Amino acid sequence: MTAIPRQFCAIESAEIGDPLVGTAAHATRNLLVSWPRAKWLRNLRQASDMPEAVLDLLGAIAVDGRRVNLIHRQEQPSHHHRLVLMPECRAYDVAREELAELLHAFIKGRSLERWRTGSIDGSMILCCTHGKKDKCCAKFGYRSYKALACAAQQHAHPFDVWESSHLGGCRLAASVMVFPALRKYGRLAADDVPRLLQAEAEDRPYLPCYRGDSTLTPPEQCAQVAALQWLAARGNNARVWVEDALTDDDGNGSRLRLPARWQAGDQQGRLVVNCLKSELIRHDTCADYQRDGAQPSRVWRAIQID
Numbered sequence: 001m002t003a004i005p006r007q008f009c010a011i012e013s014a015e016i017g018d019p020l021v022g023t024a025a026h027a028t029r030n031l032l033v034s035w036p037r038a039k040w041l042r043n044l045r046q047a048s049d050m051p052e053a054v055l056d057l058l059g060a061i062a063v064d065g066r067r068v069n070l071i072h073r074q075e076q077p078s079h080h081h082r083l084v085l086m087p088e089c090r091a092y093d094v095a096r097e098e099l100a101e102l103l104h105a106f107i108k109g110r111s112l113e114r115w116r117t118g119s120i121d122g123s124m125i126l127c128c129t130h131g132k133k134d135k136c137c138a139k140f141g142y143r144s145y146k147a148l149a150c151a152a153q154q155h156a157h158p159f160d161v162w163e164s165s166h167l168g169g170c171r172l173a174a175s176v177m178v179f180p181a182l183r184k185y186g187r188l189a190a191d192d193v194p195r196l197l198q199a200e201a202e203d204r205p206y207l208p209c210y211r212g213d214s215t216l217t218p219p220e221q222c223a224q225v226a227a228l229q230w231l232a233a234r235g236n237n238a239r240v241w242v243e244d245a246l247t248d249d250d251g252n253g254s255r256l257r258l259p260a261r262w263q264a265g266d267q268q269g270r271l272v273v274n275c276l277k278s279e280l281i282r283h284d285t286c287a288d289y290q291r292d293g294a295q296p297s298r299v300w301r302a303i304q305i306d
Helices: 011-015 050-061 096-107 133-141 141-153 191-202 217-233
Strands: 030-033 067-070 081-088 089-095 117-119 125-128 160-164 177-178 183-185 210-213 238-241 254-265 267-282 293-306
Touching: 011 133, 030 050, 030 160, 050 067, 050 096, 081 191, 089 096, 089 191, 125 141, 125 191, 141 160, 141 191, 160 238, 191 210, 210 217, 217 238, 217 254, 217 267, 217 293
Parallel strands: 030 067, 125 160
Antiparallel strands: 030 081, 067 160, 081 089, 089 117, 125 177, 177 183, 183 210, 238 254, 254 267, 267 293
């Protein structure tokens, strides 16, 4: 019998030219809850040994619009949990038997000072290692997490690195999220780690793996990253702001002209980035190989800068 080859959506995604940029959608409001990775279920906020009350409370928080992710690192005690609120950058430590009480107090808007441990002063980096969600996140995510955690310990900038449950875009593993900047990365390899940390320490994106600014729409992300790349190629590590006004060139929204302004020190200017929407047939997750197969997806690419 011929063996069926193992298929990985992340490998296929890179091979077919599936773009990173324009895939950085992420909630602005987040709650991160430490829980041993061995207990994670497929759902990004559930674990097999979670008390029913905790499951219900985390579900209510998610329904209210705050994304809930589980996080993990080996040195964190299994029954003593670290909770982090973003963008508030507030951290809390709580014993498992008091976790439901804390979550209930949070939902009701009551004081959490009893559990407060301080604030996140530097950058918090999450690397998706959620193998129960997608095998690519285990295969590629864990090695990138280890590289990030090791390099962060040696860096002068305060980086707080954790493994994370699903961050979105399994086919782009290893997936990384940086708080509070809300910058999302994909296809992060160990060789990228030192340069990513240096860029983040300087409060700028690491362009080779950058998926975009999560506060922007997909075409705005494409325009911003294209402008950043255009400027970097000319020696400018600039900041770029995409203007709100969009001009539809063809009447159906598939081609957009996005004005952007940039500033680098005392230099500044304006650009117009032309972005094109197209269709790509791809597997979004490894499960699609057995379930739905490849499906058409919309992607955005920058095609011209004026």
